Amino acid sequence: MPAFLRSQMRNIAPFVTLIALLVFFGVASPSFATLDNAANILTQISVAGVIAVGLTFVILCAEIDLSVAAVANATGIVVAYFTQQENYVNIANVPLPGIVAIGLALLACAFLGLVNAIGVTAIGIPSFIMTLAMMQIGAGICALLVRGQIAYAVPDFVAKMGAGSIGPIPWIVIVLAVFLLAGHIVLTYTRFGRYVYMTGGNREAAEYSGVNVKLVLGAVMVISGVCSGVAGMLGVAHFGSAQQNEFDGYLLDAIAAVVVGGTSLFGGRGGIGNTIIGLLILGVLNNGLDHVEIDSFLKILIRGLILLVALIINVYVQAVRESEQSN
Amino acid sequence: MSDASSAASGETPARLAMSGISKSFGGVAALRDVDFVLRAGEIHGLVGENGAGKSTLMKIIAGVHTQYQGRMRLDGHPVHFRSTRDALAAGIGMVHQELSVVPDLSVAENVYLGKQPTRGGIVDWRAMVEGAREHLASLGIDADPRARMGSLAIGLQQLIELARVLFSGARIVILDEPTSALSPPEVQRLFEVLRGVKASGRSIVFISHFLDDVLAVSDTVTIFRNGRRIVSEPAAGVDKAWVIERMIGRGHEELEESYTGNITLDSKPQAPVVLAVRGLGAGRAFADVSLDIRAGEVLGIYGFMGCGVIELARALFGKLKPRTGTLAIDSKTVRLANTAAARRAGIAFVPESRRSMLFYREPVYKNMSIAVLGRIGRLWLRPSAERDIARRHAEALSIRPPAVDTLLQSLSGGNQQKVALAKWLTWPPKVLVLSEPTRGMDVGAKDDVVGIVRGLRDRGLAVVVMSTEPETVLSLADRIVVMKKGRIVREFAGEAVSKDRLLEAA
Numbered sequence: 077m078p079a080f081l082r083s084q085m086r087n088i089a090p091f092v093t094l095i096a097l098l099v100f101f102g103v104a105s106p107s108f109a110t111l112d113n114a115a116n117i118l119t120q121i122s123v124a125g126v127i128a129v130g131l132t133f134v135i136l137c138a139e140i141d142l143s144v145a146a147v148a149n150a151t152g153i154v155v156a157y158f159t160q161q162e163n164y165v166n167i168a169n170v171p172l173p174g175i176v177a178i179g180l181a182l183l184a185c186a187f188l189g190l191v192n193a194i195g196v197t198a199i200g201i202p203s204f205i206m207t208l209a210m211m212q213i214g215a216g217i218c219a220l221l222v223r224g225q226i227a228y229a230v231p232d233f234v235a236k237m238g239a240g241s242i243g244p245i246p247w248i249v250i251v252l253a254v255f256l257l258a259g260h261i262v263l264t265y266t267r268f269g270r271y272v273y274m275t276g277g278n279r280e281a282a283e284y285s286g287v288n289v290k291l292v293l294g295a296v297m298v299i300s301g302v303c304s305g306v307a308g309m310l311g312v313a314h315f316g317s318a319q320q321n322e323f324d325g326y327l328l329d330a331i332a333a334v335v336v337g338g339t340s341l342f343g344g345r346g347g348i349g350n351t352i353i354g355l356l357i358l359g360v361l362n363n364g365l366d367h368v369e370i371d372s373f374l375k376i377l378i379r380g381l382i383l384l385v386a387l388i389i390n391v392y393v394q395a396v397r398e399s400e401q402s403n
Numbered sequence: 404m405s406d407a408s409s410a411a412s413g414e415t416p417a418r419l420a421m422s423g424i425s426k427s428f429g430g431v432a433a434l435r436d437v438d439f440v441l442r443a444g445e446i447h448g449l450v451g452e453n454g455a456g457k458s459t460l461m462k463i464i465a466g467v468h469t470q471y472q473g474r475m476r477l478d479g480h481p482v483h484f485r486s487t488r489d490a491l492a493a494g495i496g497m498v499h500q501e502l503s504v505v506p507d508l509s510v511a512e513n514v515y516l517g518k519q520p521t522r523g524g525i526v527d528w529r530a531m532v533e534g535a536r537e538h539l540a541s542l543g544i545d546a547d548p549r550a551r552m553g554s555l556a557i558g559l560q561q562l563i564e565l566a567r568v569l570f571s572g573a574r575i576v577i578l579d580e581p582t583s584a585l586s587p588p589e590v591q592r593l594f595e596v597l598r599g600v601k602a603s604g605r606s607i608v609f610i611s612h613f614l615d616d617v618l619a620v621s622d623t624v625t626i627f628r629n630g631r632r633i634v635s636e637p638a639a640g641v642d643k644a645w646v647i648e649r650m651i652g653r654g655h656e657e658l659e660e661s662y663t664g665n666i667t668l669d670s671k672p673q674a675p676v677v678l679a680v681r682g683l684g685a686g687r688a689f690a691d692v693s694l695d696i697r698a699g700e701v702l703g704i705y706g707f708m709g710c711g712v713i714e715l716a717r718a719l720f721g722k723l724k725p726r727t728g729t730l731a732i733d734s735k736t737v738r739l740a741n742t743a744a745a746r747r748a749g750i751a752f753v754p755e756s757r758r759s760m761l762f763y764r765e766p767v768y769k770n771m772s773i774a775v776l777g778r779i780g781r782l783w784l785r786p787s788a789e790r791d792i793a794r795r796h797a798e799a800l801s802i803r804p805p806a807v808d809t810l811l812q813s814l815s816g817g818n819q820q821k822v823a824l825a826k827w828l829t830w831p832p833k834v835l836v837l838s839e840p841t842r843g844m845d846v847g848a849k850d851d852v853v854g855i856v857r858g859l860r861d862r863g864l865a866v867v868v869m870s871t872e873p874e875t876v877l878s879l880a881d882r883i884v885v886m887k888k889g890r891i892v893r894e895f896a897g898e899a900v901s902k903d904r905l906l907e908a909a
Contacts, residue, residue, distance in 0.1 A: 265784055267776045273765075274773055280759040283722065285773040285826060286746025344764065 086338040086345060086393045090353045090386070093336075097357060101364035108367045115244065121359035122248040123148075123311040123323075125351075127330040129259040130303025132351045133296040135334050136263070137276045138343025139196065139203040141300045145327035146214025147188050148308030149320070153218050155181035155234060155309050156227035156318035167225050174231030181309055182302065188214065189301020193294035203297070211327075218320045227318040230309070238313020248310055255303065260348035272296060276343025328383075333358050336386040340393075357382075417476075418443040418606045419464065419575060424473035426459055433459040435630045437473070441575065441606050446597060448617035448638060449610045451627030451650055453708075453872060457610055460627075461577050464608075465497045466490030496573030500580040500709060504564050506553030511535035513552050514567050538570055539563070543599055557687065558589030562596055569600065576600070577608040582616045583709040583888070584687070594620045612707040612909070614643045628652050647903045670882040670896040671700045676734075677865040678750070678834045680719070683728035688714035689889035692728070696834055701856060701866040703880025705873060705905055711889035712869045713755065716838045719867070720752035721745035732833060746774065749833035753823050755842060760823050761811055767822055768793035768807040774826045796825035800855060817848025824855060835859060836867045841875050853878055873905045885909050 102109040127144045134141045157169050158177035172180070188210060195206035230238070237247045263269035275282045275292045283289045307326070312318040337354025339346025361382060365375045419441040426434040434456045441447050449457045462468045464475070466484035475482050477493055484490040504513050512519070514535040520527045535548040544562045552560060561581060568576055578597075582590050597607055597620060611617050617624060618638050625635040626649045633649050678696040683689070689711030696702055706712045717723035719730070721739030730737050732748055739745045745752070751774070754760050762770050772779065772789040779788050793807040800821045802814070811819060820840070827835060840856065841849045856879055860866050868879045876883055883900060885893040885908040893908040 266782055267780060267784055270769070270773075270776060270784055274762060274769070277762045277764060278759075281762055282773070283742050284720070284752060284754055284760045286742050286751075287773065288741055288743035290741065291743070344762075 105367035124329040126307035130300035143210035151305035152308035152312035185305020189298040193297035197290040448621030455627035494574035496568035511548035703876035706886035751827035751832035755839035763812040
């Protein structure tokens with residue numbers, strides 16, 4: 077393999093996968109390759125996509141956040157909790173003006189992210205374990221606030237962003253685009269973004285260059301919390317309800333999107349561009365499998381296998397790099 | 404002791420005889436035609452500078468290096484170990500400078516590591532504790548077999564590791580720098596145990612930089628230099644100066660690097676103190692370190708491996724938090740919470756390992772700009788400015804190739820080292836701390852680094868150079884302090900100094 081191709085394998089492999097999936101489903105199903113369905117796919121990846129933006133920062137630092145789905149769920153429930161629900165909803169909620177409810181929900185997710193940050197940096201708990209605990213805490217907050225019930229109302233602005241559209245374009249897709257763009261700009265053009273890459277690339281060297289590594293790690297955990305929270309509010313509006321365990325599938329989707337896109341699990345390589353490709357692969361796969369005649373139970377297995385292949389490529393690319401480095 | 408035992412060693416047969424041993428790594432000879440004889444019931448001291456070949460020889464004996472030329476006979480039988488397991492089975496054990504004990508297990512479990520006595524498939528705890536107690540007592544080691552290993556002092560842990568190695572059947576024990584972390588009473592206790600081991604007919608190889616310790620306990624001393632065995636002598640008949648003279652080989656070889664002659668230090672006692680270190684201490688690593696680091700002066704700190712100088716460097720850069728003492732910059736006390744605080748305070752640090760200070764998969768310019776990004780732009784990156792700065796450094800330090808978009812990993816080691824230096828030079832710090840700045844470099848690159856450091860000093864920077872190689876300190880420093888076991892033991896300022904005086908002080 078030529079050196080250039082090998083060095084770009086991390087970016088090429090996901091792209092080729094995406095094209096192959098598009099071609100396959102386009103040929104296999106006449107209903108797949110339509111403009112309507114493209115809008116469908118983009119809408120379907122939006123919630124996971126906003127989560128994945130924050131997660132990209134975390135994984136670039138060679139850390140992980142397993143609490144994203146739980147934080148999203150908790151934030152969605154918090155914003156509903158502070159909104160006037162219909163009479164038939166049996167939740168002791170605290171109605172507040174929409175803007176205050178949104179503010180409190182954002183504070184909540186930032187706070188949960190901050191707890192993760194403190195656990196990982198100041199106390200030194202591995203992020204894998206710390207965010208596992210936060211996953212449970214988030215689930216606990218959800219359970220306490222709704223007590224097995226379902227809330228429906230969210231502030232108007234949230235409802236519009238999550239479920240409304242401007243012309244033919246759903247607002248939720250625009251929000252996703254804004255988050256992806258903002259994430260890309262921060263990672264590529266700001267000093268903080270460089271610190272994220274350098275901290276992920278060689279944490280010790282970043283520290284010996286006078287970078288406040290703990291501050292960087294803490295910041296990415298908070299960013300991940302806030303992105304998850306925003307995704308949670310959008311999701312609650314999009315689904316039209318706020319209840320427990322609503323976001324459980326999004327943890328895997330968000331991690332899969334980042335990793336399938338080619339961002340290195342070992343940190344320092346990848347970015348929002350990779351995450352976009354990863355999101356599209358996941359979206360096309362989920363959507364396309366609905367358009368072809370296939371056992372719906374088999375779909376789950378296929379998703380698992382695709383993720384496994386992506387992980388193998390991810391780790392393999394790293395191994396190739398390291399062997400080149402040591403030569 | 405020495406009279407009787409050295410006489411004995413003359414009569415006793417060779418336990419281990421090596422002849423014509425040569426070994427090279429990638430074309431560089433580490434051992435050249437070495438003969439070495441270890442007798443039964445002797446303590447054999449092995450001395451030489453870093454890279455003289457003593458560790459390589461011991462690794463051949465211990466089965467770590469399996470490819471070599473020459474012959475080895477154990478008790479008269481030819482042997483060639485294929486692995487460390489082979490060597491262990493033949494009765495050769497090693498105690499490394501970094502202990503390999505399990506701190507969370509008990510003393511008894513450590514003694515019996517990997518071979519616990521069992522009864523019906525279940526560990527027989529009572530037999531283990533009693534066995535360990537007996538074994539330790541027979542060596543004169545006073546330790547509770549039930550105590551947790553990690554709760555004991557390092558000196559005692561070391562003795563227990565020695566006990567384990569003997570217990571596993573070793574008839575030859577190689578001790579690598581056994582006294583570097585020990586206090587004087589602990590050293591005496593170790594020596595008593597070693598003499599007991601010797602009396603039981605087993606042989607000990609004692610590798611150390613601490614010549615006083617080697618001469619105090621050894622029956623025979625063997626000196627290595629540049630991969631050759633220079634001489635073996637009964638320890639009773641020689642003194643430290645005699646040993647040092649043969650270790651560094653007074654001007655016979657590699658003149659330009661040996662610094663055997665006197666160098667007069669051009670210290671500047673009048674220059675303003677930039678960084679004042681007072682009573683700094685951190686656990687076992689170092690204690691009560693007080694230093695004045697002056698503008699326009701290079702302070703060299705010399706000491707053996709494990710003397711605490713590596714930890715001291717980290718404490719000066721906020722990476723390691725000292726337990727006692729203060730740091731003051733320009734007479735203002737500073738607390739360094741982390742490395743970012745140290746950088747803001749005007750301290751720069753280049754650690755000894757390039758791997759821990761460079762980003763191999765990033766281009767050269769990103770490696771250079773990382774420490775000064777905040778000065779180039781608060782929020783936004785300015786890659787063109789970064790590249791300009793990097794190009795300036797690449798030219799000033801003659802970094803090859805000069806293309807700043809090259810990935811760092813494709814540069815040679817010397818050029819990588821220059822990049823590591825360059826990252827601090829755009830806005831020069833007040834204090835530059837360099838740990839092993841020339842380790843592993845060829846002569847040309849070394850000269851370049853010496854030139855760069857002198858240039859910075861002449862611009863008024865305060866520079867600290869820390870090294871375990873006397874040449875590095877002698878070639879760079881205007882003033883030298885010597886560290887030994889975590890304390891400063893000697894200062895050379897404005898006077899003549901030479902390699903043997905440094906070695907003697909350490």
